[in-house]
Amino acid sequence: xxxxxxxxxxxxxxxxxxxxxxxxxxxxxxxxxxxxxxxxxxxxxxxxxxxxxxxxxxxxxxxxxxxxxxxxxxxxxxxxxxxxxxxxxxxxxxxxxxxxxxxxxxxxxxxxxxxxxxxxxxxxxxxxxxxxxxxxxxxxxxxxxxxxxxxxxxxxxxxxxxxxxxxxxxxxxxxxxxxxxxxxxxxxxxxxxxxxxx
Ligand code: SF4
Numbered sequence: 001x002x003x004x005x006x007x008x009x010x011x012x013x014x015x016x017x018x019x020x021x022x023x024x025x026x027x028x029x030x031x032x033x034x035x036x037x038x039x040x041x042x043x044x045x046x047x048x049x050x051x052x053x054x055x056x057x058x059x060x061x062x063x064x065x066x067x068x069x070x071x072x073x074x075x076x077x078x079x080x081x082x083x084x085x086x087x088x089x090x091x092x093x094x095x096x097x098x099x100x101x102x103x104x105x106x107x108x109x110x111x112x113x114x115x116x117x118x119x120x121x122x123x124x125x126x127x128x129x130x131x132x133x134x135x136x137x138x139x140x141x142x143x144x145x146x147x148x149x150x151x152x153x154x155x156x157x158x159x160x161x162x163x164x165x166x167x168x169x170x171x172x173x174x175x176x177x178x179x180x181x182x183x184x185x186x187x188x189x190x191x192x193x194x195x196x197x198x
Pocket of ligand 1: 177178179181182183184187188189190
């Protein structure tokens with residue numbers, strides 16, 4: 001357990017560097033937008049894969065189900081078990097991060113080391129790469145499916161998933177989530193999105 005002075009120091013450092021308001025507790029509306037967009041992305045992605053490969057009796061269902069399990073487990077099981085314990089929100093009193101997963105993490109995982117937080121972006125199968133894979137796989141899978149098994153419904157799902165990805169990059173990360181996050185000075189994703197000095 002880190003002394004509360006360290007948590008305060010980390011918070012003060014983030015406040016000093018940041019221009020945008022940093023949230024100890026994100027508003028409920030932000031949580032709903034973040035998790036709503038995430039769940040919708042995974043569900044539409046899974047449905048798109050099933051529909052796109054429906055010409056083969058089992059491939060679509062198997063691939064779609066595999067994708068759904070992978071994406072939900074990566075986000076809502078692996079994240080609170082392996083990433084959140086190292087995050088500043090785990091240690092801040094009465095905090096609520098953008099996904100709300102810090103609350104779950106506190107119940108299911110032991111406190112980690114803040115120095116290990118940037119490890120989320122290290123290695124081929126690191127959490128950041130798996131997170132990106134969960135977002136990108138349905139888009140990549142639906143492109144050949146559109147060629148082999150075109151339908152306007154599949155095209156609409158494809159555009160919806162691409163739209164959700166762009167919404168995540170250009171609105172959620174930069175205006176709702178990372179920009180207001182106390183972890184942004186340590187988080188590799190915030191660095192990649194260029195929001196550290198916002
Ligand atoms: S900076 Fe963004 S990705 Fe990183 S912990 Fe905060 S909200 Fe999550």
